[in-house]
Amino acid sequence: MPLDEGRTVSASNEGHLLIGGCDAVELARRYGTPLYVLDEGRVREAMRAYRRAMEESYPKGRVLYAGKALLTAAMCRIAAEEGLGLDVVSGGELYTALTAQFPPERIYFHGNNKSDEELDMAVQAGVGRIVVDNEGELERLERAAQRAGRPADVLLRITPGVAADTHSYVRTGQLDSKFGIPMARGQALAAAKRAAASPWLRLRGYHSHIGSQITDLSPYDAAVDLMVRFLAEAQRETGVAAQQLNMGGGLGIRYLDEQDVPAPDAFVRRIARRVLARVEEAGLPAPELLLEPGRSIVGPAGVTLYTVGFVKRIPGVRTYVMIDGGMGDNPRVALYRTRHRAVLANKLGAAPAAGPVAVAGKYCESGDVLIEELHGPEPEPGDVLAVFDTGAYNFSMASNYNRIPRPAMVLVHQGRHELMVRRETYADLVARDVVPSWLAAATGGGAAGGSTKPE
Ligand code: LLP
Secondary structure: OOOOOOOOEEOOOOOEEEOOOEHHHHHHHHHHOOEEEOOOHHHHHHHHHHHHHHHHHHEEEEEEEEEEHHHHHHHHHHHHOOOOOEOOHHHHHHHHHHOOOOOOOOOOEEEEEEHHHHHHHHHHHHOEEEOOHHHHHHHHHHHHHHHHHHOEEEEEEEEEEOOOOOHHHHHHHOOOOOOOEEEEHHHHHHHHHHHHHHOOOOEEEOOOOOOOEEEEHHHHHHHHHHHHHHHHHHHHOOOOOOEEEEOOOOOOOOOOOOOOOOHHHHHHHHHHHHHHHHHHOOOOOOOEEOOOOOHHHHHEEEEEEEEEEEEEEEEEEEEEEEOOOOOOOHHHHHHHHHOOOOOEEOOOOOOOOOEEEEEEEEOOOOOOOOEEOOOOOOOOOOEEEEEOOOOOOOHHOOOOHHHHOOOOOEEEOOOOOEEEEOOOOOHHHOOOOOHHHHHHHHHOOOOOHHHHOOO
């Protein structure tokens, strides 16, 4: 694979992979594996590309980073420094952002089933917007605002009824979706009227997100058309002009060389132009345009490093190369059958082996095969495998299956490297375990096993 691609991934003289100017083999030795490596330069570049495109193509625009892709204190700092807003989707993400001192007024709180506690937390923290997902939430939010004694600024999430061409698990714009208020059958309009009439809610605008890992942008055209038509209708019916239109995130990234994926710049410009044209036609004031990308900001900036353990050869069938991570740190392969590019980080430029090998994880499932066919040099125990494009939805979806601690994450930038998430320990794994008192009493007396002991 071409290594110049991210400009910050390259090869050292020794044939080692460099990420953000750091030797991947050194990183693996120093921090242990599996290790998530995040290239700060690439994250910032992507954030800037989005902001620049927005500034150049739309009069009033704003870019939010969708934290569900990867949220840690360091990520909050980077997004804040780059002037982005933040989309959070749970009390936990909100807590992460607030403890990292992310400006609350730049936070947009999403979620299809927010609890009263989460709503209270968001209202009390003074988040910028609460994106209301359904009619029931309108009522709950009104009560939360009342409890806090301050009205809440809201966007309504609308399901436009557009089906994007992506994995069905990450498609969200169609009528039959758990997300959003359907535009169809007047439901969205009724919700808009309800919000506009409430003394405790300030209706600021509308939101739509049609899905994720989208590489054909045409469904966005349809979504924009429907949303702007809705804006016009809602303005007529409620008397409230939408100040904001949030078209969500969802731009795909190139996981494989042969994939053709639009750049953030093209994505922003296409949506911006379409919104401008449609609002003009409708005679509406141009609302502030918001986009909230996640994957396309952090995905390509992440690389996961593993160490090769055993190599199992089944002659005439397949060779399995076992690595020290797998579906626990990257559940996406098992969930969506994602395919990744990967290289042996210590053997760049070495002669290729006769045939491909399968890269298997260490989790107790046959489905834990991270890469079905890895081409390249012969893998041997101790080699460092680098799997690319793991910055999004890997750390954030990781699990402790098999009680395997979750990896550390290191931030690299211009040859510097430092931890941004420490590795989980075995002590972390048992820290939340509690033994119910009756069990403790039974085993505390030494009875366990005692009765079956031969006399
Ligand atoms: N806005 C909303 C309301 C969303 O639900 C999402 C993603 C985004 C923005 C950001 O979308 P992105 O730009 O990252 O595509 N776990 C799946 C992806 C789930 C996406 C959930 N929502 C995966 O690993 O592919």
